[in-house]
Amino acid sequence: MARAPGMSARLKLTFSYAGIVMLAGSLLIAVAWIFALRWLPDHDPPKPSPGQMTAMPAPGSGANPAILILGPSRSDLMRGFAPAAAVALAFLLLLGLVGGWFLAGRMLAPLTRITDATRLAATGSLAHRIELEGRTDEFRELADTFDTMLARLEAHVAEQQRFASNASHELRTPLAITQSLLDAARNDAERDTDRLIDRLHVVNTRAIDLTEALLLLSRANQRSFAREEADLSLMAEEATETLLPLAERHDLLIETSCAVAPAIGSLALLLQLATNLVHNAIVHNLPGKGSEGTTSGQGMIWVSTGIRGDDVELSVENTGDKLAPELVATLTEPFQRGTERVHTDHAGVGLGLAIVDSITRAHDGALTLTPRPGGGLRVTVRLPLPAPYRTPTADASETRYVPTALRLARIGPSHPSSPT
Template sequence: MDRRPGLSVRLKLTLSYAGFLVLAGLLLLAAGWVFLNHVPHVGLIMVPNYRLAVVREFAPFAAVALAFLLVFGLVGGWLLAGRMLAPLTRITEATRTATHGSLSHRIRLPGRADEFRELADAFDVMLARLEAHVAEQQRFAANASHELRTPLAISKTLLDLARTDPHHDSAQIIGRLHAVNTRAIDLTEALLLLSRANQRSFTREPVDLSLLAEEATETLLPLAEKRGIRIETSGDVSPTVGSQALLLQLTMNLVHNAIVHNVPEQGTVWVDTGVRARSVVLTVENTGEKLAPQVAATLTEPFQRGTERVHTDHVGVGLGLAIVRTITEAHDGTLTLTPRSAGGLRITVELPAPSAA
């Protein structure tokens, strides 16, 4: 925003201090003048025209006093205003540095708590969150580019092979191209879903998490049976408010993740819903490999996986838990990932109850 040049805050404060000091001096001199006029001294009474004598004696003193107060107010006000505004100057410099793209610096204003230090601390917290968000977005862009480049590179290789080797099995090439293209489409749709959830561009309506959990388990039951995974569901009616499509996608992703990252042929997935005082809870727990807490904390970042990538038709695109986190945050909920001591993962989604929402 373009603004016309004006006086600095420091100069305004200086003039305010000096003006207040001069005004106080004027009031003090006026009080003295009234006192001398209404309570004349004996020595002045004996002098002819004693009022005129009072003026002659009082006026030079008053002028000198006011001049001193004005100079003292300007100099003292300038120094005092500079000292008081020094924290604001540091905050302004940090803000200008941040506008040029540097988010690693912090103000770290010393001293006891006051308004300026609270502002500086809040600014430091904002810088830390921005730095983490920018770093996450950079990793996301790099990983998304890599994930999208991989199927394109494979498709190009297969097409080059079909063009240079006419005797190659075309059915096999078409089958591999279909699989690669399907994965690219799944990745693109996941990215679009992630963007939609981030923008919160959805209509809120009453939703029952228990019904979504039942639908997700029934849909993914064939995949679980194929892998020898047992699914156990339990819980109560869990009403909340949100997008039924997005919350169903959240539940599907959680159950799918629990099935894929599990112990083959003998694993178990537990799906449970419940109601708390001001929230409803969806919990998906699965057996599997043991995970360190620091590894579990990174699983909600895009394209992060707790184990090595497995090349199957149900491996996913690396955005499952990232989408779960985004949908949860878009519904003002909280997502908690806790490694199980026996192996596997426990994921809890807590959403506001209808009254709280």
Template sequence: MSVRLKLTLSYAGFLMVAGALLLVVVWVFLLRYVPDRQIMAIGGDVPNRADLERAFIPRMAAGMFCLLVFGLVGGWILAGRMLAPLTRITHATRLAADGSLSHRIRMEGRGDEFRELADAFDTMLTRLEAHVVEQQRFAANASHELRTPLAISQTMLEVARSDPNRDTGGLIERLHAVNARAIDLTEALLLLSRADTRSFTRGYVDLSLIAEEAVETMLPLAERHGIALETSGGLAPAVGSQALLLQMTTNLVHNAIVHNLPAHGRIWVGTAVRPASVVLTVENTGKKLPPQLIPTLAEPFQRGTGRIRDDHAGVGLGLAIVRSIALAHDGRLTLTARPAGGLRITVELPAAPRPAPR
């Protein structure tokens, strides 16, 4: 049976029970004032219970039949009116299942349960549509980025085949560099997918130690470009993946190096503890960034201005990976332009629970 039919039968059944109870009460009330036997009186006989039964029961049956018809018809109409919003939600669900994510219910009226359900469904569709658009844009960008090194490799191989006397030493070096870039891009995509699916083991980590390790790893690259690295902060306990958080911090320091001043740049890496969270901050000097550019820097394959052009330029997924790792750890990534130029990046993660006192 449909929900509308079930509600109709429920309304009619409730109305029948209520009517029957009312008639029983009336019947009991009348029995108190009607004698059992027929009593002779001046002017005629006084009605007894037999007379009452002959007069009351047929009318009671007719009344119950009317209540049944009224309950079924009225219940069917009321159920249809109450379930009308559910029909709109079902229609929107079918459209979404067919791939139409732009449709919205936009239910009007007071805030009842159906209105809350419709609003929640509209919010879900909005987020799902944005996610699909982002995934499509990401797939297109990834395909373009992967096609570039493959096209370059194919061109160099065709040139080598058409000119057998060409020196292969330089060709091999260039092919090695192009192949290494393709491998780096593939590994970055795999890391991004791993962070998005949260397929990692969590454990106790100290962000201050991770920051020191990342700084030591990136120190030769910073010294090569004349950039000074400074670290500060104490113990910053969190819960997460040691490898992913190290990759996140390394990406932040690497990003601060390649987006710095051509010479005499500075980078500040610090950790701090808040009441319910721990904070990792990476701040660097550099060119002034326009405000409209800041929200797009964490999108895949987005590159800011003033990048140091070298073999360590990256594949355009550094901050996208940072954001995915932070979200996978229930954290938050914040990008802020420095007034003097450069960028300040803050990653806030939930603090590790304190051990219970012994």
């Protein structure tokens, strides 16, 4: 918005300093003036006659001398004090202006550095930091806050650029495959049409799943959803029931221990969160039955919910390959897949845990990924417990159960979107 040019902050502070100095000097001079007037007569003393000025008693005559004491009057004070006061005020004005200019410049120097950093950030340079020296004060707090904002903004921009690049690559893959299949069908008139349609259907389904996952991730990041009363135990049970056939095909056992876990949030997003966690635990588990009917071990999945302290907790733990902590730390990034964890079937599009992380943060919660010593992964989601269910005397180290039943409409025969 265009604005008319105004006085600079340094000039305003200079005039303010000079005004304060002038005011203090004027008050001091006024006090001195009033104090002096109190001891002076309000009229000029009578002038002595020539005889009074010269007549003095002879020494030793015993006569009392007539002593006439003459002092300054108010008119004398006006003639002597007023010019000196004017000179003093002029000096104070000059001192206030000059000293105020330098003091204002010194005080506003940190603000100048912050303004320069802001201009650099406005041009797209987010790597610059103010790094203001000195002890903590208002300017130091402002500079540190601005540095923190720049760091977070730089990380966010880098993440968005990386996400856009990865999303473009992932979306280009099914389109390129589709184009290749169509070109091959055009050049080969005798090609099996049914087989071509089946392959195009698979590729198109993967593209649809990826697009829906991207839309869901965007929705979670924007927090554009209505919040209502929910129960994570119902979400976990429904996700387990929905994915039970997939677990049976992988020859996996699922154990559930779901206590009441009230929360506030989006029913659809929380169900998607639970579905993604159970789905990942299934497809990234121990290998199921092979082509010869042999197994390398019975895979297990443990799903539990409950209240711990002032949080509700959803935990999904599974057996599987041993995971390095460095790999686990990257699993919540979009399109990041551990090469040793991706199987040929139901490998997803690399957004499963990224969506879980976004949904968790959108509900002001925390996501924790911990590799199991024997192999596999433990994923824990903790969301804030609604205020009506909090007890001040609860021990945060123990799991509490809320006896009060929640009025929650069961999500009726739902078909959550394909886990990603």
